[in-house]
Amino acid sequence: MGATKTEHFTDKQNAIATLTKALGHPARVAIVEYLMKVDTCICGDIVNELPLAQPTVSQHLKELKNAGLIKGNIEGNAICYCIDEKTIEKLQNYFTNISTKLTNKKNDCC
Amino acid sequence: MGATKTEHFTDKQNAIATLTKALGHPARVAIVEYLMKVDTCICGDIVNELPLAQPTVSQHLKELKNAGLIKGNIEGNAICYCIDEKTIEKLQNYFTNISTKLTNKKNDCC
DNA sequence: AATCTTTATCGTAATATTGCAATCTGAAAA
DNA sequence: TTTTCAGATTGCAATATTACGATAAAGATT
Numbered sequence: 001m002g003a004t005k006t007e008h009f010t011d012k013q014n015a016i017a018t019l020t021k022a023l024g025h026p027a028r029v030a031i032v033e034y035l036m037k038v039d040t041c042i043c044g045d046i047v048n049e050l051p052l053a054q055p056t057v058s059q060h061l062k063e064l065k066n067a068g069l070i071k072g073n074i075e076g077n078a079i080c081y082c083i084d085e086k087t088i089e090k091l092q093n094y095f096t097n098i099s100t101k102l103t104n105k106k107n108d109c110c
Numbered sequence: 111m112g113a114t115k116t117e118h119f120t121d122k123q124n125a126i127a128t129l130t131k132a133l134g135h136p137a138r139v140a141i142v143e144y145l146m147k148v149d150t151c152i153c154g155d156i157v158n159e160l161p162l163a164q165p166t167v168s169q170h171l172k173e174l175k176n177a178g179l180i181k182g183n184i185e186g187n188a189i190c191y192c193i194d195e196k197t198i199e200k201l202q203n204y205f206t207n208i209s210t211k212l213t214n215k216k217n218d219c220c
Numbered sequence: 221a222a223t224c225t226t227t228a229t230c231g232t233a234a235t236a237t238t239g240c241a242a243t244c245t246g247a248a249a250a
Numbered sequence: 251t252t253t254t255c256a257g258a259t260t261g262c263a264a265t266a267t268t269a270c271g272a273t274a275a276a277g278a279t280t
Contacts (some may be wrong), residue, residue, distance in 0.1 A: 113235055113236080114235090114236090115232075124237050135237090135238085138237095154243090162238095162239075162240090163239070163240050163241085165239075165240060165241080166238075166240065168228090169237095169238080169239080170238095
């Protein structure tokens with residue numbers, strides 16, 4: 001074994017897991033934060049910003065794109081990447097929801 | 111190779127990655143959602159709620175606990191687990207922050 | 221056309237994760 | 251004390267992830 005049993009969980013649970021898993025690596029967190037930092041989203045220099053080889057960065061970008069966390073357009077000789085706001089909002093709503101429900105319940109017994 | 115190069119990233123980036131990685135599995139999302147659903151946090155039946163064997167569930171619980179997403183107390187013969195509100199709030203704040211900054215910038219060019 | 225530049229892909233090695241059977245641990249019940 | 255029960259730990263097999271050198275692809279530059 002070793003493969004995740006996704007079929008036993010709900011679509012929503014798998015969706016959240018896919019998003020959080022995609023962010024579950026410091027390089028990918030760093031990429032998202034860099035994309036947030038720069039003003040323009042024409043960013044042909046993500047590789048230079050990270051302490052990783054170009055193929056590794058390319059792979060991380062692909063994973064973020066597959067998960068829907070970033071969007072990418074071919075821009076001549078470079079690639080224009082930027083954060084997909086809607087996806088971040090999904091995560092924001094998810095955690096806000098949990099937070100709110102927990103505060104209302106006050107079941108903090110541990 | 112194959113090991114994540116955590117030393118090249120900031121503590122904050124690693125911290126976020128640790129939290130999101132811990133949630134990056136549908137079983138662990140399901141555990142958190144179950145802990146949220148039940149009123150009491152004396153929960154000796156998480157294993158029955160999940161389509162996984164007992165050792166697997168125990169391992170997932172351990173990972174959630176290591177990441178600080180849940181807290182656990184020994185309660186006689188059972189274990190009392192519950193969500194750590196503060197950690198969820200950290201995630202909430204993180205994504206709210208990104209969301210807000212993106213909305214202000216309106217750099218949605220892709 | 222030949223070259224340069226940037227990003228993607230392939231192949232592969234090292235390491236991590238997932239899942240479970242078997243087993244251990246420790247408190248409660250008999 | 252012995253049994254029982256819930257949960258943790260161990261050990262292992264299957265699979266996934268991470269990282270990078272080599273190479274390919276494709277538009278830009280000369």
